[in-house]
Amino acid sequence: MAGGQPISMKNLKELRAFTKKHKIRIIHDMTRVAENAYFIQQKEKGYEKKSIKEIVKEINSYTDGATMSAKKDALVNIGGFLAVNEWDVFEEARNMVVVYEGLHTYGGLAGRDMEAMAIGITESVSADHIRARVGQVIYLGTKMMDYNIPIVKPIGGHGIFVDAKKFLPHISQENFPAQTLAAELYLDAGVRTMERGVVSAGRKANGENYYPKLELVRFTIPRRVYTQAHMDVIAESAAHVYDSRKKIKGLKMVYEPKYLRFFQARFEQL
Ligand SMILES: Cc1ncc(COP(=O)(O)O)c(C=O)c1O
The missing domain is CATH 3.40.640.10 (Type I PLP-dependent aspartate aminotransferase-like (Major domain))
Structure with missing residues (x-):
């Protein structure tokens, strides 16, 4: 639940x-x-x-x-x-x-x-703490919207979900758009996000990949770790990657473990 x-x-x-x-x-x-x-x-x-x-x-x-x-x-x-x-x-x-x-x-x-x-x-459960915690997430989401980055709305309480299909519409799901975006963000500014798309969805019993409707990248914000200035860096980095999105190519998976591939798989740039 x-x-x-x-x-x-x-x-x-x-x-x-x-x-x-x-x-x-x-x-x-x-x-x-x-x-x-x-x-x-x-x-x-x-x-x-x-x-x-x-x-x-x-x-x-x-x-x-x-x-x-x-x-x-x-x-x-x-x-x-x-x-x-x-x-x-x-x-x-x-x-x-x-x-x-x-x-x-x-x-x-x-x-x-x-x-x-x-x-x-x-x-x-302190009012100040939870308002500041969720407020920081909303601050980041609002800033990303200001940069026209396609995020899932309404903004939730623990992180921002970026719509990788809209961010990188030229990359097909076979080439892992959300994983590609997560890798680009890491290369740009060391911002570590999480793929929630085809890699996370895994394979069916017959070995075929699931192709979920959503290809999302989750920017999860730990509590009491970052300042507003860190949020600015994250949003600016996302905007920087967004500006050069047309040049970004997809990935191919070069190592796939039997379990938990979204944590342990390895990829190479196309
Ligand atoms: C609602 C919820 N329950 C459980 C977990 C997983 O917890 P753990 O990392 O301790 O396995 C998460 C992780 O994000 C979560 O959001």
Whole structure:
């Protein structure tokens, strides 16, 4: 659920009613819950005066458990958790920890990392923090729009998605337009983005590539790392690459691993 996209409380309540009727649990991926709560506060009627903390609590009240990759909204370098409301489910999950990490008392996360996470969660729901965090993303997106760069609208809470099919219309999907754009941005100014197109989509069971409708490049912004000046450099670099887009040629894949090719494949310029 959610998967990084803003949800509405109305939608969640409807989902809760549906899953209750069919006796299905909701396990919430709450990795970006503070950002989602911010959008609910900004956009959903009746939530304007509620705090981020209250909205996060309300979201969680409609679920049976949650997973959290804490290096996102919880503001830490590493770690995460699974939280559930039912004791039996908790015991089952705790037994699985033995298989993956050793007994739950051995580690996984060190005490100091858990302490940092607790502080991170508290700070993540602060109004100033979340406004500045999402504001920085919107600043970058607005600047890119000013340079006429084709981005996906509306701008979300954690990054900007550039439409590589519109940016590089002369490069066919066989030559990986989004991957090409990601490589060009890196060459131009060391800006590291992520391909979300044909490379990420992978192959079908019969070995053919999936050709998704969207070829996007994700500019994901870490929290509390960059200044507004860094955002300027990123937008200017994207504009620089945009200006020379007609000269850009596609890529060919020269190494493709069996799994996770979007992280590990290698390419050469055509
Ligand atoms: C909503 C959401 N859940 C989970 C993950 C992945 O977390 P991890 O990198 O810890 O596997 C991401 C990564 O961007 C995410 O956006």
